[in-house]
Amino acid sequence: MDMNGGQALIKALELEGVEVIFGLPGGCILPVYDPLLDSPLRHILVRHEQGAGHMAEGYAHVTGRPGVAMVTSGPAATNIVTPLCDAYMDSIPMVVITGQVPTGAIGTDAFQECDTIGITRSVTKHNELVTSAQDIPRAVREAFHIATTGRPGPVLLDIPKDIVDPKNPNSAMNWHWPTDQEVRDGLPGYKPNMKGHPRKIREAAELILASDRPVIYAGGGILKARAAEALKELAELCDIHVVTTLMARGSFPDDHPLCLGMPGMHGNYSAVTSMQRSDLLIALGSRFDDRITGRVGAFAPEAKIIHVDIDPAELGKVRRPDVPIVGDCRLVIEELIGAIRHLLDGGAAFPERSPWKQTISGWQEKHPLSYKQSEPGDALKPQFVLEQLRDNTPDDCIVASGVGQHQMWTSQYWKFNHPYTWVNSGGLGTMGFAVPAAIGAKVGRPDAMVWAVDGDGCFQMTAQELVTAAAERIPVKIAILNNAYLGMVRQWQEMFYEERYSEVYLSPDLPDYKLWAEAMGCVGMRVEAPEEVESAIQKANEIDDRPVVIEFRTDSSEKVFPMVPAGMSNDDIITDPALGEGFVQ
Amino acid sequence: MTMPNKHHILSVTVVNKAGVLARLSGLFARRAFNIYSLAVAPTEDERYSRITIVVDVESTPLEQITKQLFKLIDVVKITELDPSDAVERELLLVTAEAPPAVRSQIIELVDVFEGRILNVGHERLTMSLEGHPDKLDDFEELLRPYGIVELQRTGRVALPKIDNSAARLRAVKNA
Ligand SMILES: Cc1ncc(C[n+]2csc(CCOP(=O)(O)OP(=O)(O)O)c2C)c(N)n1
Ligand SMILES: [Mg+2]
Numbered sequence: 001m002d003m004n005g006g007q008a009l010i011k012a013l014e015l016e017g018v019e020v021i022f023g024l025p026g027g028c029i030l031p032v033y034d035p036l037l038d039s040p041l042r043h044i045l046v047r048h049e050q051g052a053g054h055m056a057e058g059y060a061h062v063t064g065r066p067g068v069a070m071v072t073s074g075p076a077a078t079n080i081v082t083p084l085c086d087a088y089m090d091s092i093p094m095v096v097i098t099g100q101v102p103t104g105a106i107g108t109d110a111f112q113e114c115d116t117i118g119i120t121r122s123v124t125k126h127n128e129l130v131t132s133a134q135d136i137p138r139a140v141r142e143a144f145h146i147a148t149t150g151r152p153g154p155v156l157l158d159i160p161k162d163i164v165d166p167k168n169p170n171s172a173m174n175w176h177w178p179t180d181q182e183v184r185d186g187l188p189g190y191k192p193n194m195k196g197h198p199r200k201i202r203e204a205a206e207l208i209l210a211s212d213r214p215v216i217y218a219g220g221g222i223l224k225a226r227a228a229e230a231l232k233e234l235a236e237l238c239d240i241h242v243v244t245t246l247m248a249r250g251s252f253p254d255d256h257p258l259c260l261g262m263p264g265m266h267g268n269y270s271a272v273t274s275m276q277r278s279d280l281l282i283a284l285g286s287r288f289d290d291r292i293t294g295r296v297g298a299f300a301p302e303a304k305i306i307h308v309d310i311d312p313a314e315l316g317k318v319r320r321p322d323v324p325i326v327g328d329c330r331l332v333i334e335e336l337i338g339a340i341r342h343l344l345d346g347g348a349a350f351p352e353r354s355p356w357k358q359t360i361s362g363w364q365e366k367h368p369l370s371y372k373q374s375e376p377g378d379a380l381k382p383q384f385v386l387e388q389l390r391d392n393t394p395d396d397c398i399v400a401s402g403v404g405q406h407q408m409w410t411s412q413y414w415k416f417n418h419p420y421t422w423v424n425s426g427g428l429g430t431m432g433f434a435v436p437a438a439i440g441a442k443v444g445r446p447d448a449m450v451w452a453v454d455g456d457g458c459f460q461m462t463a464q465e466l467v468t469a470a471a472e473r474i475p476v477k478i479a480i481l482n483n484a485y486l487g488m489v490r491q492w493q494e495m496f497y498e499e500r501y502s503e504v505y506l507s508p509d510l511p512d513y514k515l516w517a518e519a520m521g522c523v524g525m526r527v528e529a530p531e532e533v534e535s536a537i538q539k540a541n542e543i544d545d546r547p548v549v550i551e552f553r554t555d556s557s558e559k560v561f562p563m564v565p566a567g568m569s570n571d572d573i574i575t576d577p578a579l580g581e582g583f584v585q
Numbered sequence: 586m587t588m589p590n591k592h593h594i595l596s597v598t599v600v601n602k603a604g605v606l607a608r609l610s611g612l613f614a615r616r617a618f619n620i621y622s623l624a625v626a627p628t629e630d631e632r633y634s635r636i637t638i639v640v641d642v643e644s645t646p647l648e649q650i651t652k653q654l655f656k657l658i659d660v661v662k663i664t665e666l667d668p669s670d671a672v673e674r675e676l677l678l679v680t681a682e683a684p685p686a687v688r689s690q691i692i693e694l695v696d697v698f699e700g701r702i703l704n705v706g707h708e709r710l711t712m713s714l715e716g717h718p719d720k721l722d723d724f725e726e727l728l729r730p731y732g733i734v735e736l737q738r739t740g741r742v743a744l745p746k747i748d749n750s751a752a753r754l755r756a757v758k759n760a
Contacts, residue, residue: 117604121611126658129604146658188632189600189661313652 001172005133006031006164008173009097010039012140015177018068020044020059020443022052026072027112028099031165044443044472049076051436051465053083057092058440061423062398062448064226066093066147067440073099074112077158078119082430084154085123089427090247091224093152095143096124102162103131103170116158125153133163133173141178142187150192151311152224192310196327196335204282204306204323205339209348211280211304213356214240217263217292220247220426221285221309227330228252228419231284234333237340238350241360243271245286247426250416260360264292266408266560269367269573274360275300276570283307285329288318289427290566298569308332367575369412371558374530379555382406382481385533386413389451389479392537396421398450400438402458403429404488406481408560410453421448432461438476439469449477449541456482456506456513463516469547470521477540478522478549483556484508491559508553517549525550592621593647594671594743597636597654598662601627605659609636612653618642622740633661637742666743673743675718677725678703682732683710691731698724709734 003011009032013021020042025033036043046052049071056067071080077098087094101110106129117129126146130139136159143155162170178186208214222231228251235242235258242252243263252259263271275281281303286292293299296318307314307321308329315324325332371383386409393399399414400423401407407424416422423441425433438452459480469476490504517524523543527536527550540548561576599605606625613620621639628635640647647665654660683691691710695702700714714724718741725736 118607121604121608122615187658190658311656313649313656317649317652 001174003173003175004031004164004166004171005136005159005173006166006171007035008133008136008175009140009159009164010035010041011175012137012177013068014039014041016140016144017065021068021070022046022055022059022440023070024049024052024072024076026076026099028073028101028161029070029076029097029159030072030099031161031171032070032097032099032159044468046436046468047464048462049079050082050432051439051462051468053080053094053096054086054430054433054436054462055440055443055465056094056096057083057087057090057433058400058423058437059444060087060092060094060440061437062420062441063444064420065444066095066144066152068095068097070097071099072112073101073116074114077114077116081120081123082428084120084156086425086428086430086433087154088123088125090425091152091220092154093147094154095140095147096154096156098156098158100129100158100160102168103160104162106160116156120156123154124156125151127156127158129158129160130163131160133171136163136173137176138178138182138186141183145183145187146190150190151309193312193326194310194328194331196308196325196332198335200323200325201332201335201339204325204336205343207280207304207306207323208238208240208282208336208340209343209350212351212353213278214238214280214282215260215274215278216240216242217245217275217281217283217286218242218248218251219245219284219286221329222248222251223285223419225285225310225329225331227285227333230330230333230337232256234337237337239353240282241274243267243275244416245289245292245426246411246424248286249411249414249422250419253417254415255417262411264289265294265564265566266412266562267292268369268412269562269575270360270363272562272564272570272573273363275303277359278303280304280306283309283321284333285309287314293318294564294568294570294572298571300570367562370576372576374555380528380530380533380552382409382483382552382554382558383413384530385479385481385552385554386410386453388533389453389537390414392534393451393541394449396448398423398438398441398445398448400424400434400441400450400452402434402452402454403431404455404458404486405483405491405558405560406453406455406458406487408488409481412560431455431458434458435462435476435478436465438478439465439474442469442474442476451477451479453479453481455487456480456484456508457486459513460506460511463520466517466520466522466547466549473545474547475544476547477543478517478547480513480549480551481554482508482513482551483554483558485556487556487558488560490556494559495563496565513549513551517547517551520547522547522549524548526553527551528553592639592641592668593644594666594668594673594741595636595638595640595651595654596664596666596743597638597660598628598633599636600659600661601632601634602659605634605657606636608657608659609638609654612650612657613640616646616650618646618650622738624740624742626742635742637740639741664745666745670746671743672746673717673741674715675721675741676739677714677721677736678711678738679714679725679728679736680704680709680711680734681728682708682734684708687731691728694724694727700724
């Protein structure tokens with residue numbers, strides 16, 4: 001017996017290349033926090049376990065490496081359920097370690113016991129109750145392997161106290177670090193399919209060569225597969241426009257002439273309508289989410305579908321593809337490029353697509369994103385703030401966001417020209433994501449400038465993590481778009497509930513965001529006039545030793561447009577009524 | 586207890602460890618699909634168990650469910666067995682009212698079905714019957730008028746038929 005389980009757990013994390021753990025200790029995980037003192041692993045002490053989970057996600061978003069969080073049993077485990085679900089929905093690689101009551105006490109309603117495995121089963125890619133110290137290195141290796149391969153996702157290890165506590169004989173173990181082969185043998189049911197089927201690739205190439213109105217529908221899978229370069233090559237080779245979903249922003253540069261930007265419920269007119277009118281959708285790592293398709297039956301009615309995803313369960317889940325391809329997006333795109341080149345070399349040619357391209361540029365000219373600038377003395381327009389922020393930050397600035405109107409405006413108005421610069425909660429739509437995720441992102445990319453754009457509602461859910469950031473000297477910058485409302489809900493009540501506002505008002509002054517920021521060790525600023533916006537941003541950019549919070553007082557009545565109301569066809573896209581089109585429900 | 590019309594038999598090979606059944610049944614429960622019957626036991630290879638699940642769903646949601654099952658790390662193989670290409674067996678235990686006046690009729694019934702009498706009381710008999718689930722249905726039907734006190738069926742287990750298994754089996758997951 002050369003080691004105890006707690007030491008083994010820490011050593012295993014070190015061997016997995018972990019550099020930082022986000023966490024907060026407590027009774028059952030205590031024995032693991034002790035050997036942590038002797039380890040080079042960095043630990044960031046959060047103020048709430050939800051923060052640890054979102055930080056790990058933010059870290060994973062920008063680095064591509066798995067984020068790691070460690071918390072104790074019971075309430076700490078339940079506190080981290082939301083980030084687990086968030087990571088599961090957005091396929092974020094993450095390993096979460098939870099303490100558990102000693103094996104002998106499991107099932108007795110012991111103090112701070114909860115059925116963590118049962119609770120998290122449906123929000124993790126995999127989870128395991130580790131029952132013996134000897135199993136710890138294997139469990140850790142498997143957890144990282146599962147979290148990072150195939151379709152990435154969160155994996156949870158539940159660790160009973162006795163197997164890590166040196167005072168308990170159950171913690172004795174002999175160190176053995178499993179080989180790759182042992183890991184594979186231990187997981188006979190797990191063999192993600194990486195390479196696409198050659199016949200399907202050929203069929204896809206033929207469809208692309210036959211299509212008059214093709215659109216590439218790029219999803220988050222492009223980023224997970226590190227396929228941005230390959231995507232660009234494919235789009236340029238075939239001269240096909242690309243839409244980037246909320247999860248794929250940055251996977252194809254917004255300043256590229258073939259980029260159409262974001263489709264979906266709040267997508268821009270050209271992106272939404274090109275998909276609707278296309279005769280071939282090339283779905284790459286995207287999943288036909290309801291926020292993209294609108295009413296499924298009316299979605300892209302004339303389009304054939306090529307659907308590439310590493311997860312076979314996505315193919316045919318919503319829309320049956322004409323050519324389904326299971327595989328890693330990067331490998332499949334590269335194979336597809338090869339197949340298309342082969343056909344081109346053999347004398348094949350793309351059809352004349354200039355009418356389609358003209359149609360698209362016509363839409364782009366007629367329906368640009370737009371808003372009405374505020375009159376002097378009126379409240380700031382949120383879109384104006386975002387334009388200023390975009391224009392006064394480096395091109396590769398990382399931006400995180402919360403969930404609501406501010407999130408949609410950020411995705412719309414930001415120019416994403418680099419992959420891994422957009423950190424957001426897409427699938428679950430988790431309010432409170434921005435602050436901790438931005439902190440995790442900054443930890444992962446200390447060289448990059450990191451801004452979070454947050455709503456006043458969202459900010460109040462996880463702002464306490466700015467204490468963590470101040471204590472750890474993690475200089476994130478937060479722009480609160482304070483519209484004094486749960487704005488997105490207010491927008492729905494205005495549009496679909498006859499302006500009957502129910503429980504959406506938050507007050508612009510309560511809390512005092514500037515004072516609150518200062519109390520948390522941040523620099524706090526408040527901006528109310530358009531001419532102050534730029535200088536405040538500049539000032540924030542210069543602060544590099546602590547977090548900064550700027551509260552922008554924005555127009556409460558501003559709504560996000562365009563909009564495809566929930567459950568309606570994408571043909572019924574509404575552009576801003578204030579800009580003349582008129583809103584008819 | 587007659588079989589639903591659109592029943593599907595899934596034969597799922599899983600790693601033999603704690604919690605696998607909960608993962609599996611959770612996927613059905615999430616979609617509010619009722620599992621009609623379920624049988625779990627170790628296979629010829631002690632590392633694995635085979636779970637035979639009978640469900641009553643349309644094919645499309647079933648395809649989605651099978652793909653979701655396939656994603657479970659502990660699921661090694663899934664085969665959907667077409668009832669016409671499978672050998673199916675089930676075991677039934679039943680205690681029925683069998684007063685002396687009708688006892689010989691019941692014993693005759695058990696004989697015809699090649700069942701066995703396991704336990705004899707003054708007024709009751711406990712019997713077992715093994716066979717194709719349809720045969721068990723018939724037996725149950727015929728026994729019912731005498732008065733069934735308690736009945737327990739195991740749920741079906743199934744394996745592909747040997748002669749045509751290669752051609753007609755639809756392997757959904759094959760590791
Ligand atoms: C945890 C959570 N609770 C509730 C919601 C529903 N919801 C979506 S957007 C929104 C309003 C967000 O308000 P705020 O942060 O002020 O952003 P705004 O829309 O005003 O920009 C709410 C309540 C959610 N997405 N997440
Ligand atoms: Mg708000």
